[in-house]
Amino acid sequence: MSERRDPIDSLPPLRTVIAHHGLDARKSLGQHFLLDLNLTFRIARAAGNLGKGTVIEVGPGPGGLTRALLGAGAARVIAIERDPRCIEALAELRDAAGGRLEIIAADAREIDIATLGDAPRRIVANLPYNVATPLLIDWLTKAEAFAGMTLMFQREVADRITAHAGEPAYGRLSVIANWRCRTAKLLNLPARAFTPAPKVASAVIALIPYANPPFPADQAALEAVTAAAFGQRRKMLRGALKSLKTDPLALLKAADIDPTARAETVDIAGFAALARAYAMANPDAIP
Numbered sequence: 001m002s003e004r005r006d007p008i009d010s011l012p013p014l015r016t017v018i019a020h021h022g023l024d025a026r027k028s029l030g031q032h033f034l035l036d037l038n039l040t041f042r043i044a045r046a047a048g049n050l051g052k053g054t055v056i057e058v059g060p061g062p063g064g065l066t067r068a069l070l071g072a073g074a075a076r077v078i079a080i081e082r083d084p085r086c087i088e089a090l091a092e093l094r095d096a097a098g099g100r101l102e103i104i105a106a107d108a109r110e111i112d113i114a115t116l117g118d119a120p121r122r123i124v125a126n127l128p129y130n131v132a133t134p135l136l137i138d139w140l141t142k143a144e145a146f147a148g149m150t151l152m153f154q155r156e157v158a159d160r161i162t163a164h165a166g167e168p169a170y171g172r173l174s175v176i177a178n179w180r181c182r183t184a185k186l187l188n189l190p191a192r193a194f195t196p197a198p199k200v201a202s203a204v205i206a207l208i209p210y211a212n213p214p215f216p217a218d219q220a221a222l223e224a225v226t227a228a229a230f231g232q233r234r235k236m237l238r239g240a241l242k243s244l245k246t247d248p249l250a251l252l253k254a255a256d257i258d259p260t261a262r263a264e265t266v267d268i269a270g271f272a273a274l275a276r277a278y279a280m281a282n283p284d285a286i287p
Helices: 014-021 037-046 064-071 084-096 132-140 155-162 172-180 219-231 237-244 248-254 268-281
Strands: 054-058 077-081 101-105 121-126 146-154 181-189 202-209
Touching: 014 084, 037 064, 037 121, 037 146, 037 181, 037 202, 054 064, 064 077, 064 084, 064 121, 077 084, 084 101, 132 146, 132 155, 132 172, 146 155, 146 181, 155 172, 155 181, 155 202, 172 181, 172 219, 172 268, 219 237, 219 268, 237 248, 248 268
Parallel strands: 054 077, 054 121, 077 101, 121 146
Antiparallel strands: 146 202, 181 202
């Protein structure tokens, strides 16, 4: 008796889908399609156990990663796509997925994805380059809603997210991401892996949220102090923090940070302490 074939395996190749639906990647939407099935399955497997809860994918395009997520056993995938052409192309995949795929026609920036589907929720996405960082910042404000995030960025952005104090790429995004999550780079991808090939390489990173950040702080306060510190990163902190309109020396003393230090040398614990000092000194400035 022959095994029953998965209907998804009978779908046309992705290049055929792209040609049929006229899916030329659009720069205005930050689109670069990943069609290599070996790579998409590696990303899907790296996301962990997908057999329970909900996988949320942003910007599925023609559905290359979506197919891999379903093939890796995802119990439910919710794909958010704003391009009408891609939504039409994904309809065949939805029909073949046996009720496991839901497509939402929307801009992910306008949706609270922390409320979608059932827990545990995981975000797995090849993010559109032009909105990747603002999306991540928003998701970090509600990180406790997610079991994990497996996300693709431009390699330069991925380097910033995973950097540690003292490293050249270390900056504001590094602090906020690593304060809220454990981060790790999983996979580097050359530009030629995409259609069309972008001008930059990409990387996949994992972000696993902490149940509680190891260094207590208010995120709004943390964003404020890191914006000031890294906004003038060549200055000593006693000068860079003047934009906060609060005595920088008092803040630095309260946080036990050397006033002559520069932002790139201060670790997550130090910035969390600085954020606590700032919030205490400016209770009305923190929403």
